[in-house]
Amino acid sequence: MPYWLDNPAEPPAEAALRGDRQADLLIVGGGFTGLWAAIQAKEQMPELEVVLIEAGRVAHGASGRAGGIISTSVMHGLPNAVRVFPNDIAELERFGHLNLDGFEASLERYGIDADIEWNGEMTVAVDPAHLGQLREDHELHTHHGHDVQLLDRQQTLEQLASPLFAGALWSRNRSGIVHPAKLAWGLKRAALSLGVRIHEHTPLEAIRDEGDTVLASTPEGSIRAPRVLFGSGTAKVGIADINRRVLQVRDHVLATEPLSEAQLALIGWKNRQGVYDTRTQLNYFRLTKDNRIIFGGLVSYHFDGNPQPAQDARHDTYTRLAQAFFRTFPQLAGLRFSHAWGGPIDYCSRGSVFAKRYLGGKGVFVAGYTGFGVAASRFGAFMGLNILFDRDSPERRLDIARQSPTYIPPEPVRWLAAKITFHAFDGADAEGGWKRAWIRGIKAMGFPM
Structure with missing residues (x-):
């Protein structure tokens, strides 16, 4: 069990979804992205009926297993930002600082104690x-x-x-460390206080485009909504294009x-x-x-x-x-x-969050943090909501919002290439040779290392 989750401070689970429901916004995933999306949606549009479903328990996926290091960058660090989006660096830096402003303000507003230390x-x-x-x-x-x-x-x-x-x-x-599970649990309490309906132990089984709405099926019920934001990271949600990019x-x-x-x-x-x-x-x-x-x-x-x-x-x-x-x-x-x-x-290939439309524009999938999502997930949720509700916001004019990461080859090529790459990782520094050459080649293809 992760150290972070072995904690009596974990709040009780919310009831699984039973029966058929309607919502204005459905959020799939109870990690950082989904929780931040729920909170920001209710702050921006209090009248919305927001429902969040989580396959297991809040924070038991990637968010509660992270190292918990907070970075200023909304990318995979500044060098990666320069590599991928050289024309947008000033704006990406600005968004990084604005994101942390909002991050800190939210923790203070909702009284979230997550053992944060701003020591760099x-x-x-x-x-x-x-x-x-x-x-x-x-x-x-x-x-x-x-x-x-x-x-x-x-x-x-x-x-x-x-x-x-x-x-x-x-x-x-403005970087440091945080207890990631306490952060997620605090965000859960904040979302509930704003009126978000959270259903844990409610995995998404199928998603169907029905024209004006999307129908999400779960083991014991369904949710119909005109908009859905996927904050489910690497979990498969039945949209093949996502799996090709992540x-x-x-x-x-x-x-x-x-x-x-x-x-x-x-x-x-x-x-x-x-x-x-x-x-x-x-x-x-x-x-x-x-x-x-x-x-x-x-x-x-x-x-x-x-x-x-x-x-x-x-x-x-x-x-x-x-x-x-x-x-x-x-x-x-x-x-x-x-x-x-x-x-x-x-x-993902660019080492930064992306938000891409699916389901005829009624769905947006937010993912690709590549290990740097503890704070950047708030920005990812912000960008995803702006795309989903088609708002004219400054970050949508940048390539980070307009472009998607390249496809990663399918199986079994994906598995074989990954196996060779991680084998090369283990010896590239000490042995050099073909392993170092292989890593250079992967970097030249645009993948963050």
């Missing part, structure tokens, strides 16, 4: 050869007005001690037992930043409120996007991740892990 995020170089890229990223972030500091090895070790770190880039530009990859995560004061002193981490390293098969790590370390990585793919792969339950999966943990923090030898889990990431 840090990218650490695990090889001196990676320092050049950090210098380039420092110049890029500085050019766009970010509060960033380039750290040498000693300065990095003063922030977080590891024998692997050769330097770091510390972004203090790849479900699996991320794996460990949570340690709480560190003692003596153990914490061994690694420092006095500013408690969220951290990414520069490995091709990257790891990320952050502290929790009670000083556990959340350590994630080891991305994989399973045929046809299997949402419950056997690998998630295999001991050797987490043994490999634990080995990476102790290579990073050998001074914590003997520290035990309390939780281990896997979770889905909705990966």
Whole structure:
């Protein structure tokens, strides 16, 4: 079970849908995107009858399994934004800041306590050869007005001690860490307080375009609505085009037992930043409120996007991740892990959220965060609602709203290419050769790495 979900603060489940209902807006998915869409829809149009259905429990999908690092960017970071949308950077940066303004204001308005710490995020170089890229990223972030500091090895070790770190880039530009399940549960309570009807344990079984409305069928009922927003990430909803654009990859995560004061002193981490390293098969790590370390990585793919792969339950999966943990923090030898889990990431070729119309314009699917959706999901929901209700809003004039990610090849080519790619990930840094060449080729095709 994810550490985040192993918590008595989880609110009781809302009743499953039974019978036939009508709504002005149907939202499919009880993760961050769906919850933010429900809240913003009711704030903007209080008269709407909004119904949200969730296949399981709110936050039990990708949202409650995330690392919980908050980034300013609505993209997969600023370098990716420059790569994909070079003509829209100023506006995307502005939307990133506006999004966090709204994010913070909503948490204050609805009294959501999600253990947020605004201490920044840090990218650490695990090889001196990676320092050049950090210098380039420092110049890029500085050019766009970010509060960033380039750290040498000693300065990095003063922030977080590891024998692997050769330097770091510390972004203090309104980023930090959050308890993702507490955030989702707080958003659920906020949505309910606004009058949103939420039905958990209500999977979508079929969706049908009926002209002026859409009919959504569930195991014990149905909902008819003139508009539907899909915030269901990698879950299949019966629209083939979506599955061609989104790849479900699996991320794996460990949570340690709480560190003692003596153990914490061994690694420092006095500013408690969220951290990414520069490995091709990257790891990320952050502290929790009670000083556990959340350590994630080891991305994989399973045929046809299997949402419950056997690998998630295999001991050797987490043994490999634990080995990476102790290579990073050998001074914590003997520290035990309390939780281990896997979770889905909705990966797309451009590495950023997209919102695309379906069902004759009555449906919009919002997905593709590629691991950066904790805060960007609010923007994704905002953009999706504006497209769904055909509002003339500034972000709709940008390519992020007007373009969709490219198709990803179907199975079995998808599975084979993913297997080769993730095998290359594991050895590209240490071995080079064909593995590094393969990764360069994937990057050249436009996929974020």
